[in-house]
Amino acid sequence: MAGMVWLFWKELVRFGKVAFQTVIAPVMTALLFLLVFSHVLEGRVNVYEGVSYTAFLVPGLIMMSVIQNGFANSSSSLIQSKITGNLFFVLITPISYVEFFIAYVAAAMVRGLAVGATILLFALLLVDISVHSYTLVLVFALLGSAILGALGIIAAIWADKYDQLAAFQNFVIMPLSFLSGVFYSIHSLPPFWQTLSRFNPFFYMIDGFRHGFFAISDVPVAVSLAICLTAFILLSAITLSILKIGYKLRV
Template sequence: MNLLAVKSIYKAEMARFFRTIGQSFISPVISTSLYFVVFGAAIGSRIQEVEGVPYGAFIVPGLIMLSVIMQSISNASFGIYFPKFIGTIFELLSAPVNFLEIVLGFVGAAATKALFIGLVILGTAALFVDLTIQHPVAMIAFLVLTCLTFSLMGFIIGIWAKNFEQLQLVPLLIVTPLVFLGGSFYSVTMLPPFWQTVTMFNPVLYLISGFRWAFFGVSDVSIGISLGAIAVFFVICLTIVWWIFKTGWRLRD
């Protein structure tokens, strides 16, 4: 393992993040505050509790997952796409580093950024509602696994994309609707039976449900199924990345 190569890629990606630290810090604080104003105040005044949890607190795990997933994809996809765009990817591919070291550098940096944003949102949410985390170890585990998994997904999107428009295509048209329809701001039990069944085919539901269980001990699906779902998704993304480097798909074109 060439740790120097991993460290170099990681530091270069994190340097880009720290150059815009103000924007990276202020943006999630403002957006989280707006969500609490709209959902917490407007809807929370009509829905007092969901499964015994105050509505304002109930939406916190969904808010964190929404931002973490989008930030993971965005940071990882741009991180690998930009070297492709300016042509420096060929220098990286010809360097004495293997695909695992490249992935660790880019994906590790993207996951770190998303984890930071998630913690900022958690701290902001604590200013609005009383939060008790019943299973802190499980909460951290879900948060880290989500950051890593969707950073891998973003890495794949960045390699697949041929222009900046395509970088936004999958997050906007596929991932964002899945997050909003995955129980971010409501419990699946509140839906009619038919839509409950449909929602069970949404993979994001299992992530949000497991993450919410770590906070409040309530979930729409079994915690074991949630962990299994994110583990399977992680392995699938890692396998796709391995195949991309093995074949050179969209890297040596």
Template sequence: MGVRRFGRVNWLGLGTLAKREILRFVAVWTQTLLAPLVTAGLFLLIFSIAIGPSRGDVMGVPFLTFLIPGIMTMTVIQNAFANTSSSIVISKVQGNIVDTLMPPLAPLELVLGYLAGAVARGLCVAVAISLALWIVLGQGVAHPIWALTFVLLGGAMMGAVGIVAGIFANKFDQMAAITNFIVTPLAFLSGTFYSVSALPEVLQTFTRVNPIFYLIDGARYGMIGVSDGSPILGLAVVTGVTLALCGLAWQMLKTGYRLKS
């Protein structure tokens, strides 16, 4: 195939789509950035009041310190998923998805444009929560590069899940079902609120096949320096799953699955 008249990569179109996806959540920052910060704070407050005083150390650190990375990462991935899935579903319901499909953008460029918004939103949420925790609790970051890596990968992975879910769902209730019965259970059952080593063997096995566990565990290592597993293994698993999901999203966009009549 020859070179397109605007180059091998349509940088203008890709940048425009990425800008649109970023402006979508910036325009309603009280819902997309402030609300997750408040929710994460409420989680920490409730757990510290209800369980914290009677709970000993977990993996050698105070229970509240152990909770912080899990709650932050869970908030990041939920927002990254919401950014891409809501963008596509709203466009399909309103009938303007054609405005995204008609421009000269290759399927890979569409995937990258959508992911840019998801990763940016996840990163903004992570930075906001981290700053708030540093100001209020004095909680720093043990390994910043590891923490940043898993935040970015978490945004990309769940952004890709959001693309796939958004393409599959034709109505808001279908998207709600995917969120309530797939995304939320996987996020909660991933070691967010507990150490996997405390689980029975069967549940440990189930948890370790959940890719979100490796996101939570890797981010925990990056933030407080302890983890249930190897961060290198977690990096490999999350990278592989992210690439596979991006490939699936690319294939769905390429074929026009549930997008083109």
């Protein structure tokens, strides 16, 4: 147990040391998106009755940042340790594969939440927006960052080189998060894309998260919650079984 807490703490110190890059930079990016899109599209696009486009955009941008940073934290830390070889000093300790999983995922959640909370703070100051249910917001942020933290572990174990991980990030994580309804409601899409969006798990994370703000969403919040929970359980099970057999880590 104590070993796990130290591994978790090490992960926090690691991203804390480069907070400019791991927290401040993604906050900046999200705020730039907010600035540009809200200025260009405010008043032209109306998604939900009584919700301004800028307000609509805020939860999507926050969740997209939570997702991307959750993934980035576990995947970049793990692949660096794997490629530089210092993971050796973690693998030879009594830390179990379950503890290893918890430490990496929990650290990914902390980073995701740190980025998300900072963007929210700015949004509350700059945009006319209020939060309907902080509980829902928190639950979806936790689930989203945990799911992506687990996915980051899988990607980092699978990838043998940095460019393979970058490919995973650019060709899987980025499209799924951009095509998940961050900038629009899926009801504004043609039927084909609407159907396709329903197969994107990120869509449910963002839709449920947005429900926490406006109490309106594209699909019922219970459905989003159920799908996110299922995704989390499924990905955790896959990650744990990969770690248990020691795939690519213990040959």
